[in-house]
Amino acid sequence: MPQADLTNLELTVAPMEGLTTVVFRKIHAEIFGPADRYYLPFVTPTIEPKFTERQMRELSPKANIGIKAIPQLLTRRAEDFLWAAQALSDLGYEEVNLNLGCPAGTVVAKAKGAGFLGDPIGLREFFERIFAKELPINVSVKTRLGLKNPEEFAGLVELYNLYPISRLIVHPRIRSDFYKGDARRDVLLAELANIKLPLGCNGDIITLENLNSCAQDFSSAPGGLVELMVGRALMADPALFRKARGKAPAGKDEILAFHNALFDAYAALFESRKNAMMRMKEYWFFQLNLFGSNDEISALQKSAKELFRIREIGEFQSSVCKIIDTFSLLTEPRYGWRKPL
Ligand SMILES: Cc1cc2nc3c(=O)[nH]c(=O)nc-3n(C[C@H](O)[C@H](O)[C@H](O)COP(=O)(O)O)c2cc1C
Incomplete structure (x- = not known):
């Protein structure tokens, strides 16, 4: 086209x-x-x-x-x-x-x-x-x-x-x-x-x-x-x-910096890191779609399930870091949030 x-x-x-x-x-x-x-x-x-x-x-x-x-x-x-x-x-x-x-x-x-x-x-x-x-x-x-x-x-x-x-x-x-x-x-x-x-x-x-x-x-x-x-x-x-606009796609370092900055800012706004973690899970519901090649999808889905189950802040942060570290970063997201009519 x-x-x-x-x-x-x-x-x-x-x-x-x-x-x-x-x-x-x-x-x-x-x-x-x-x-x-x-x-x-x-x-x-x-x-x-x-x-x-x-x-x-x-x-x-x-x-x-x-x-x-x-x-x-x-x-x-x-x-x-x-x-x-x-x-x-x-x-x-x-x-x-x-x-x-x-x-x-x-x-x-x-x-x-x-x-x-x-x-x-x-x-x-x-x-x-x-x-x-x-x-x-x-x-x-x-x-x-x-x-x-x-x-x-x-x-x-x-x-x-x-x-x-x-x-x-x-x-x-x-x-x-x-x-x-x-x-x-x-x-x-x-x-x-x-x-x-x-x-x-x-x-x-x-x-x-x-x-x-x-x-x-x-x-x-x-x-x-x-x-x-x-x-x-x-x-x-x-x-x-x-x-x-013809510039670079997101890098893993940027996604991590973005996550950290959002997490800290919500923690300050809510005066609760726990509530901020709940909010960050809403972003990760979408963000995960920029990770994982076809071969990595089932492992990614397992990690995602764990991520959404976590209730402890330290564990959540390490799980995010591990996902960013482990899985390939895609240049285009999957349409993973699509729900059938
Ligand atoms: C969680 C969520 C909150 C939304 N809040 C608003 C809103 O406050 N005002 C509005 O006009 N649309 C709202 N929308 C609709 C979006 O602006 C947009 O029209 C819709 O998500 C379709 O565009 P997209 O496929 O690019 O997401 C919301 C959508 C979602 C998923």
Whole structure:
């Protein structure tokens, strides 16, 4: 396949609660070079027009020095969106992202996130109300294809096109897919010619080849393809974007330095090394996919089982070091986190 041109595309980090945190963003940028954008895991604004101390841990400009951070809001109430957008602008942000994709039961039950997609009339009212104001901040949207059916996407695109949304990032799954099966790129492709907004493409982008094929397949979007967004694969291969820019893949020393820095920073934040270890296991669920040649897979799986069972901090650290030492480091991760539909 001829190489697509990635130079004019932003390569961005998907918002992932518990993973792409303030701790991750800073250390990732330091060790592997900053991504073009880091979307912050969602924040839910409440009726009281003030971010909590906990929310400010992620939102404070001090937490995001040296990187382009885009905060994300999860709400269906225009009033709450409006105060929060103003407050984010006051903090110095130039863009706020609206979450129209979260599939969690508690969120969808309140018709927020992917749940809001099932109420196009309410969604239209919401956009009417927020865009009626002279907002001091750009509003981008991250959306799924629909709540129950991919056929909802055409109507949603028609709705989004009516508003000055600064970019539309599509994770081409429906709510009931959760994160299972494969991204339904064919649905996005079929609708591509109708998307007038600047487009971002997300979902199951894992390798350089995937970046290139998405760049190629979606480049004819009428509003322009402006970004490729990666979540889980970046947890497996934190050097993915650096490689895409023609530089070196991750080395074992970097993976160890990355692990150590994250572990220490979470231990300081949680004031508990044990809780930090639990968090590190979430990263290793993905990170392990960058290790082990085909011949080494069954030994790696055994080591992985042990790693997730460990409860003692010293043992966990030696087990991580042993895995890094023993197994081959791959240049592309396996898609080991795929779950069938
Ligand atoms: C643990 C986890 C947390 C996530 N949190 C958010 C979130 O806060 N906001 C959001 O828009 N998407 C969230 N997502 C979805 C991702 O941003 C992304 O759309 C999805 O993982 C598909 O992209 P990927 O295949 O590159 O991971 C989350 C996904 C995971 C796995």
